[in-house]
Amino acid sequence: MNNWFTSEKSVRFIFPLLVAITITSMLFYIDEGFYNFKWMLNIGNWILFLMYVAAIYILQLIFILPLYKLAPRFIADSGKIFLAIAVVLHLLVVILL
Numbered sequence: 001m002n003n004w005f006t007s008e009k010s011v012r013f014i015f016p017l018l019v020a021i022t023i024t025s026m027l028f029y030i031d032e033g034f035y036n037f038k039w040m041l042n043i044g045n046w047i048l049f050l051m052y053v054a055a056i057y058i059l060q061l062i063f064i065l066p067l068y069k070l071a072p073r074f075i076a077d078s079g080k081i082f083l084a085i086a087v088v089l090h091l092l093v094v095i096l097l
Contacts, residue, residue, distance in 0.1 A: 011076040015083060016064060020056040022086040024049060026093065035093075 028049055032039035039045045064079075 011079060012065065012068060015079040016060040017057055019079065019083050019086060020053045020060060022083065022090060023056055024052045026086070026090050027052065029093065
C-alpha cells in the first residue's frame with residue numbers, strides 16, 4: 001500500500017516542508033508573539049514567516065537530497081521522527097506557557 005505518508009515524493013519534499021513550518025512556527029511563537037499567537041494579526045510577520053519557512057526548507061533540501069541517494073530509508077525515518085518530536089515539543093510549549 002503506497003499512501004502519501006510513505007510515498008517517495010512526500011519523504012523528499014513534503015516532510016522537509018512540514019519540518020520547516022513547525023520550526024518556524026515555534027520560533028515565531030516564542031520570539032515574535034512573546035509566547036502567544038498575536039503575531040498572526042500582522043501581515044508583515046506573515047511575510048517574514050514565509051521567508052523563514054522558505055529558507056529553512058531550501059537548506060533542508062540542499063542537505064537532504066544528496067544524502068537521500070545514499071540512505072533513503074534512514075532519511076525517511078529520521079525525518080518522520082524529527083517531525084513527530086518537533087510537533088510534540090511545540091504542543092508542550094503552547095500548553096505549558
